[in-house]
Amino acid sequence: MIIRHFSSLFIAVLVISVGCEKTDRDRFNPLDPLNTTTGGRPQGLQAVAGHERVLLSWADLAIDAVTSYRLRRQDNGGNETIVDLAERPLSATFIDSTVVNGQTYTYRLSVLIQESEGGVIQESPASVPVEVTPGPNICWIADEGLTQILTMTSDIRAVDRQITSIFGAKHLAVDPRNGAAWTTTQFGGADGAVAVRFSSKGVIDRTVTGFTFPASVVVDPRDGAIWIADIGATVGEESSVSRFNQNGGLLFKITGFSEPSGLAVNPNTGACWVADRGNNTLHLIGDDGTILLNINGPGQPTAVSVDPTTGDAWGINVATQQVFKIRSDGTISLSVSGFIQPVRLACSALDGSCWVVDAGGGQVIRLRASTPDGYHIGQQSDFHLSLTDFFVPVDVSIDQISGQVWIVDRGDGSVVKIAANGSIIRRFVGLALPVALTVDAGPR
Structure with a gap:
């Protein structure tokens, strides 16, 4: 009984170890939801306020499957505006000139991905949100x-x-x-x-x-x-x-x-x-x-x-x-x-x-x-x-x-x-x- 007990324990540990190795392997693709660093989210979103404008920038993604960037903007009243940036070559910057001075906006960035031609387009998780309040001074x-x-x-x-x-x-x-x-x-x-x-x-x-x-x-x-x-x-x-x-x-x-x-x-x-x-x-x-x-x-x-x-x-x-x-x-x-x-x-x-x-x-x-x-x-x-x-x-x-x-x-x-x-x-x-x-x- 003692031998069978240790054998069962050894088998269980072996299975768990193999599972961990498979789940925790390095995920180098920054858009992989299991990437422990990014969680599949676009990185580096920044917003700089200006006079009636906001300059947005983020970390560029040199990935062929990316078809466009998607910016979501929400104002104080909860109204959301979505802008898809699909023009080639894709740019990692955008100037939002439709803002109003003194209004606080929250921006989130996601990425649209199409792994093969004609395939389903998927949207990545959204980035960490950033807030900005444009103004003149x-x-x-x-x-x-x-x-x-x-x-x-x-x-x-x-x-x-x-x-x-x-x-x-x-x-x-x-x-x-x-x-x-x-x-x-x-x-x-x-x-x-x-x-x-x-x-x-x-x-x-x-x-x-x-x-x-x-x-x-x-x-x-x-x-x-x-x-x-x-x-x-x-x-x-x-x-x-x-x-x-x-x-x-x-x-x-x-x-x-x-x-x-x-x-x-x-x-x-x-x-x-x-x-x-x-x-x-x-x-x-x-x-x-x-x-x-x-x-x-x-x-x-x-x-x-x-x-x-x-x-x-x-x-x-x-x-x-x-x-x-x-x-x-x-x-x-x-x-x-x-x-x-x-x-x-x-x-x-x-x-x-x-x-x-x-x-x-x-x-x-x-x-x-x-x-x-x-x-x-x-x-x-x-x-x-x-x-x-x-x-x-x-x-x-x-x-x-x-x-x-x-x-x-x-x-x-x-x-x-x-x-x-x-x-x-x-x-x-x-x-x-x-x-x-x-x-x-x-x-x-």
Whole structure:
């Protein structure tokens, strides 16, 4: 009995082993439902949002039996659209131009297979679904860790474009007329310190030379002229602020500054505010080079932003870690306390609110336009909103049409998109050391 027992067990094990060998053999065909890697599904489906369009791509299949690709698109309402792509040679990309901005779509890809001529056409299992929300705006980002300038799609789900070997870029500005972006860097190769313009397609099409330590750069939205602060005093040279035409031709250069660390252009007049930290002074310069105001008193101003509606300016006083507001006539109208280390700020054209990036506090603060003088964000709550889900936020930019706010967080390598009401829309994590950004509101 003992022998028969072992014999039966041996036979059972032998049968199971043979069955396993037959079932678990390697399945190299990616469309084989028993392929342990793919499950028979097409791989690599990606969707990149654009303005009223979605670019789709996937892993190409060099299999003769494939007759076409099938894309299934579902909108928020559950409506499904099917597109069969059978044109030869088969392409692994498709542009869907029948989408609507702001609508979220879900795409799935399958493959139609006909193993022999005249045979039955079968459909593979569908791919893993991908979601995308097309929209007009694009965010430009300077990633110092990757030495890249890159663009993020409107729905903040994907990196759309990467421009490599851009060293030391810490400031960005976009021309809203054509989507071109400017940056400054000390490391322009043989040209030394330069300002560089990228076309809306990400191609370097202009380089401006002659700087010592170029820093802040802003664009006049009326004509595309650019203002650039050169902190030459950092290396023992002369500091200056210059205005160039849209193609980088010098219009004028003003010297006598110490540390012009922040610039902001009034979009209605073209006048530029200059925060000169080294001289403890704010200057307002007309678009013809005329000095309109020299204001002493806001401590050590480092960053400044203009309210597009009123022309008032908000600034940061790094000496006291306060935020102040100054009228176009030079009168300081309010001061707000309670920040740890405010570094950047931006004003919204929709409601006049000011968004402040507090890197030291790991927070972003939205101050209402009606915030009173002497307000303290740590002791009062009636006139501000605190967003604390950050590590080391370092820059902010606002889409002045939608009111949406974009933040880069150096602490976790993320980009965050926030609705005008303060709710977080989405966070993209995966950058190395993002240090600056600017938003192109795009075509409407």
